[in-house]
Amino acid sequence: RYEIKRTLILSDIKDTIALALPLFVSMVSWIGMKTTDTALLGHVSSEALSAASLSDLWTMCTGVLVQGRILGILCSQAVGAGNPKLAGIYLQVSYVVLSFVSVFVFFTWNLTENIWRAFGEDYQVIKDAGYYSRVLGFSIP
Structure with missing residues (x-):
């Protein structure tokens, strides 16, 4: 019984990470782009x-x-x-x-x-x- 709950929880965590990972990468990429723009423009x-x-x-x-x-x-x-x-x-x-x-x-x-x-x-x-x-x-x- 404990093993079934643990398997279900791990499966849910895996599914959540699979859904969240592309969103996370997208947001981090946007922040990286804006940070780079700011750094370069600050030097101009x-x-x-x-x-x-x-x-x-x-x-x-x-x-x-x-x-x-x-x-x-x-x-x-x-x-x-x-x-x-x-x-x-x-x-x-x-x-x-x-x-x-x-x-x-x-x-x-x-x-x-x-x-x-x-x-x-x-x-x-x-x-x-x-x-x-x-x-x-x-x-x-």
């Missing part, structure tokens, strides 16, 4: 670092709209309930909705310079932040 100039920071602040606040994280929850529920067709419908609806949201986010990223100007930031820094955001806008999936 403090203005470049400030511009990238302002751009990142704005693009991350609005970029959360295009992440579509709820899709994973909905699809896993549908597949778990034995209805993979519903998961496909969720995916298709997500593509349509995120297409429209991506256009909105693209335009907001192109307005980064104007947004920070309204907050009274330094002209050269917001000019560079705007450029950085416009270039980043072409990476929206």
Whole structure:
């Protein structure tokens, strides 16, 4: 009896790690990329670092709209309930909705310079932040 419970617990731990590992690697990779960017920009100039920071602040606040994280929850529920067709419908609806949201986010990223100007930031820094955001806008999936 004890051995069966132990086997079930170990099986659950193994399944959880198998699901969590790709997410963990993704998050660590993102942190590594942002740390590298910060280190390199810090060597360029403090203005470049400030511009990238302002751009990142704005693009991350609005970029959360295009992440579509709820899709994973909905699809896993549908597949778990034995209805993979519903998961496909969720995916298709997500593509349509995120297409429209991506256009909105693209335009907001192109307005980064104007947004920070309204907050009274330094002209050269917001000019560079705007450029950085416009270039980043072409990476929206």
